[in-house]
Amino acid sequence: MQIKTHFCIVLFNTIVLASHAHEKVDVFKPDTHSHAEFGEAKSVRYLLYDVNPGEGFNLRRDVFMRVANLVKFLNDDEPWVLVLPPWGRLYHWKSQDLNQIKVKWSTFFDLASLREHIPVIEFEDYLTVMGEEVVEEIYYLQRYKEGWTNGKWEEKMDIRDCIDRVPYQKDEDGKWRGWFFGYENVYAKKFACLSVQSEAGNMKSFLMKNTTSRSVMLERAEQVIHGQYSEFSSMSVMLDRAEQLIHGRSGQHSTNYWDARRSMVFAKHLRDIGDEFRREYLDSTDENDKTVLKSWTQMKKNHGEAKGGPYISVHLRRKDYLYAHKEQVPSLKYAAKQIKELLKKNKLKKVFIASDCDENDFETLKGFFKKAEIYRYKPTQEIREKYKDGGVAIIDQWIAAHARHFVGTYVSTFSFRIQEEREILGFDPETTFNRLCSESEEECEQPSKWKIVY
Ligand code: GFB
Numbered sequence: 001m002q003i004k005t006h007f008c009i010v011l012f013n014t015i016v017l018a019s020h021a022h023e024k025v026d027v028f029k030p031d032t033h034s035h036a037e038f039g040e041a042k043s044v045r046y047l048l049y050d051v052n053p054g055e056g057f058n059l060r061r062d063v064f065m066r067v068a069n070l071v072k073f074l075n076d077d078e079p080w081v082l083v084l085p086p087w088g089r090l091y092h093w094k095s096q097d098l099n100q101i102k103v104k105w106s107t108f109f110d111l112a113s114l115r116e117h118i119p120v121i122e123f124e125d126y127l128t129v130m131g132e133e134v135v136e137e138i139y140y141l142q143r144y145k146e147g148w149t150n151g152k153w154e155e156k157m158d159i160r161d162c163i164d165r166v167p168y169q170k171d172e173d174g175k176w177r178g179w180f181f182g183y184e185n186v187y188a189k190k191f192a193c194l195s196v197q198s199e200a201g202n203m204k205s206f207l208m209k210n211t212t213s214r215s216v217m218l219e220r221a222e223q224v225i226h227g228q229y230s231e232f233s234s235m236s237v238m239l240d241r242a243e244q245l246i247h248g249r250s251g252q253h254s255t256n257y258w259d260a261r262r263s264m265v266f267a268k269h270l271r272d273i274g275d276e277f278r279r280e281y282l283d284s285t286d287e288n289d290k291t292v293l294k295s296w297t298q299m300k301k302n303h304g305e306a307k308g309g310p311y312i313s314v315h316l317r318r319k320d321y322l323y324a325h326k327e328q329v330p331s332l333k334y335a336a337k338q339i340k341e342l343l344k345k346n347k348l349k350k351v352f353i354a355s356d357c358d359e360n361d362f363e364t365l366k367g368f369f370k371k372a373e374i375y376r377y378k379p380t381q382e383i384r385e386k387y388k389d390g391g392v393a394i395i396d397q398w399i400a401a402h403a404r405h406f407v408g409t410y411v412s413t414f415s416f417r418i419q420e421e422r423e424i425l426g427f428d429p430e431t432t433f434n435r436l437c438s439e440s441e442e443e444c445e446q447p448s449k450w451k452i453v454y
Pocket of ligand 1: 054055092093315316317324356389390392396413
């Protein structure tokens with residue numbers, strides 16, 4: 001889809017960002033009757049964002065979708081480009097021998113596919129365009145100190161004093177210094193904390209009316225959530241919102257969500273590695289498995305059209321999950337028992353394990369099987385260096401997504417993204433929305449079926 005060319009006037013009643021705190025800002029109210037007046041060409045503006053440093057790769061992917069849809073919405077009225085935040089310093093990327101900062105999005109994703117949804121550029125290209133290592137304004141998104149008033153969700157945003165210690169400081173030249181993805185010379189001209197309780201799309205009015213800067217960065221962008229809840233009762237809206245803030249899982253019942261999600265096609269070099277592994281070890285090819293990929297804008301598969309390769313795939317999350325979710329994460333022995341049952345039920349012999357476990361655990365798991373063939377993808381040093389921990393994780397996700405039957409780990413966003421990939425490929429949801437249970441669970445609730453919407 002092509003973003004419209006925009007010609008409109010800059011005659012906003014601009015409410016300039018005041019330096020004092022507690023300023024009420026304009027929350028977007030959709031008005032279907034308003035029409036932009038058209039005049040001279042408007043110059044492109046850039047939206048940057050970053051996420052709480054503690055968040056993992058796959059929650060970050062969810063935050064991208066929220067911000068991407070904000071940019072899409074902005075482009076209905078003004079030309080905005082999303083600046084892709086370089087990857088780096090992720091808590092889970094433990095390989096010390098790899099230089100894992102300033103990693104470009106093109107390492108992991110296909111930029112041409114992203115651009116079929118919204119205009120995006122890499123951060124380094126943004127710096128070149130600006131001609132200076134600068135971000136004009138940063139808004140540090142934060143909660144409301146007083147929480148949800150009357151236990152009710154209301155859309156609101158206000159410039160407020162910062163609640164937490166913020167990772168930006170003003171230097172003696174009045175420039176705001178901070179992490180900026182590891183680019184040491186970058187600075188911001190303005191900085192403010194913004195308390196928000198808002199869907200991402202509702203930041204549109206703020207960005208159009210409360211600032212005229214050429215570039216604006218939303219820091220802690222996970223604070224804004226997916227939209228499109230009108231069909232739900234206020235209680236389920238509240239639960240949905242709480243769920244999103246914690247797990248980044250929700251909003252999946254909207255076309256907007258799925259358009260943004262479908263545009264997040266993995267980079268071809270990673271898909272190729274995964275496909276080769278499938279062919280070589282798992283007897284799996286797209287033609288046989290009915291998983292041939294087309295441009296995402298052309299792809300519309302019915303549930304059950306994809307058959308999948310002749311293997312079971314398992315996302316077996318370990319590490320921090322062994323204590324963060326110890327009640328729901330199985331022992332290796334109990335995981336093996338469940339996998340054996342699935343093999344029997346599906347009359348299959350091969351298993352693909354995607355896991356953050358170490359080699360010892362993998363060998364232990366394998367030891368529980370006598371007849372089945374258990375595989376794991378092991379990257380060469382060259383691939384590790386080129387594509388880092390993130391790339392290896394994507395290869396695992398890609399192989400796992402193509403199996404005849406998938407089973408994941410309780411509330412893992414890594415598993416959720418595999419499930420979505422399978423929805424895109426056209427699998428029967430019964431083969432997708434499954435998770436391993438732990439031996440201590442009396443009732444093992446299976447994941448909700450978040451089906452694709454076109
Ligand atoms: O992706 P992620 O946010 O999923 O974080 P969760 C897990 C990270 O661990 C991935 C590695 O990005 C990978 O680097 N990892 C996990 C894996 N599973 C695999 C796998 O099968 N293969 C490979 N190669 N790597 C959330 C965290 O994790 O869990 C939150 O994001 C928090 O910060 C929460 O800790 C409890 O949703 O599983």
